[in-house]
Amino acid sequence: MAAVLSLRSSPSLPQCPAQVVFPPTPREDLPLGRTLALSAFAAAHGSCKAAKRAARLRRAAMHGLAERLPQHSTVYLTGLSPDLEGEPCEVLGFDPSAKRWLLRFLHPRFENQSCQVPEQCFTFGYCVQPGAAALGGSAAPGGAAREAKRRPGLGRGLEAAEQLEQGQVIFEECPFLITADDVNEVCRAYFKMRAASGDSPGALDAFNRLSAGEHFSQEAVQRCEAQAAQVWQAATSRAASPLELRQIAEVLRRWEANRFLQGAGGAGRGRAGRYALFSWVSLLNHSCQPSAMLDSLSALQPEDGKSRVKALRGLAPGEAICINYGPPELLEWDVARRREYLQRQNGFTCRCPRCLTEAKAKPQGEEKSDLVSSVAECSYT
Structure with missing residues (x-):
């Protein structure tokens, strides 16, 4: 019979179902x-x-x-x-x-x-999985995708390494970090990775290889700086130095620039919930004409927890692999609404080919001026 747990000089615990119990000794029938x-x-x-x-x-x-x-x-x-x-x-x-x-x-x-x-x-709160962090290399798991060569004005991204067919699974990957949508938990996870870096550096190395949002709008940068000050204030009464605040703000920018929604309902960006960072998935750029889709394997499957990248159309070697960061209906919105959403949720003004074409086609003065000149991508290093 399992005993009700009593800790310190605590009074009686609440009635069922909120009881904490000692587990019985593990048996073969459990x-x-x-x-x-x-x-x-x-x-x-x-x-x-x-x-x-x-x-x-x-x-x-x-x-x-x-x-x-x-x-x-x-x-x-x-x-x-x-x-x-x-x-x-x-x-x-x-x-x-x-x-x-x-x-x-x-x-x-x-x-x-x-x-x-x-x-x-x-x-x-959070979970660090150092075993899921990639240890380097230029090709994603399976070899069908690789890191694209950098072009002027663009950050990192992925491209097809071979001919890909519509519906083909390009690669699958587990996240090395999962956090609640809470900047305090993000910072706790980061400091845990840093504390464990001597024995298991994989997660911290993978985190530091991701973009720190170098192409974020000024509004997004200021939001991360304000959040860094709030995190510091909640953690300690000591005044933070400018260097300490910059370090925390960089951690938050890196998380915001590369996070993906993690859950049975699918993977995406910009929705409240639990978020994950990946070594390769986090390099996928956004496009309002995506060439691939990202999904999470559903519950109770043997590889539950992985995210899967699938081709939405045929891709030739060297073609960019891009996904939609927003909800599925984002692709049906006009350019102004798409840009407003991505600016608010992801910190950039979308300049994918579709957005540029549609913006030019609008009557002069109808399209809002861009807040920044940035490229729609999740990783900018």
Whole structure:
């Protein structure tokens, strides 16, 4: 029988369903128990089948009732008791029989204690996945796409490395960083990557290779600077130096310039939710006549969590691979509305061929003057 968890001198916890419980000792009849047992067996005997089966079970354990969370995600307790409100925890797994998530308290005072928590009693913060970060090279996974040669006035981008057919999967990739749409969580994730860079530098290296929004509008730059000041003020009472504020603002620009919506409903830009950074997907430029589409593999598939890039038409070697950063209906809007949306959500004025052609065709004075002369792309380094 699982015991109700009592911490410090806390009064009784709220009534069900918001109870925190000690998990029972893992048993062979529980998926989590099988996972632990198979992992130990694989480590002891080097069994490839056991290791693969354990990995599948670990992936399955990351699906709750409605949530999908990578292992080792940082989450925050809520709605349990005043003493535990906002307490950071690490996600260890999901127990389907108990319909609860297994979490480990991160603060040292809990001495690595774990607990089982209902899904509605925590909020997602961030997850760093250094194993998903690309270690370099000029070709995306699978070799069908490569980094394009830089042209004057343009940043980084991707192009077809071979003949691509309509509907062809160009590549798939897992994110190396997922965060809530919260600048505080972005900064916490960044400092975690920096702290772990000595032993596992992949995620930080991948983050630093992405654009820092060099072609952002002045409005977008000022927004990131204001957010940096707010983050600093919330974290410490000490006054920040100009250098410290510039560093935080650069982190926020890098995140905003390269983030993609992460979730079962698809991948895209500019919508509220959970966002992800990728080594290769984040190099995809925007076009209002996209040549490719980006989607997330749906829940409960073996490779759940990956994003998939598909060709919308045939592409010759060297042709740019571009996607739509906005909602599907953006492609039906007029040029003024498209540009206003992308300026507000992504910090640039779109100058893709379609926008330039449609802007020239408008009667003189109808088209708004551009706030900046920038290229519609998600990575500018």
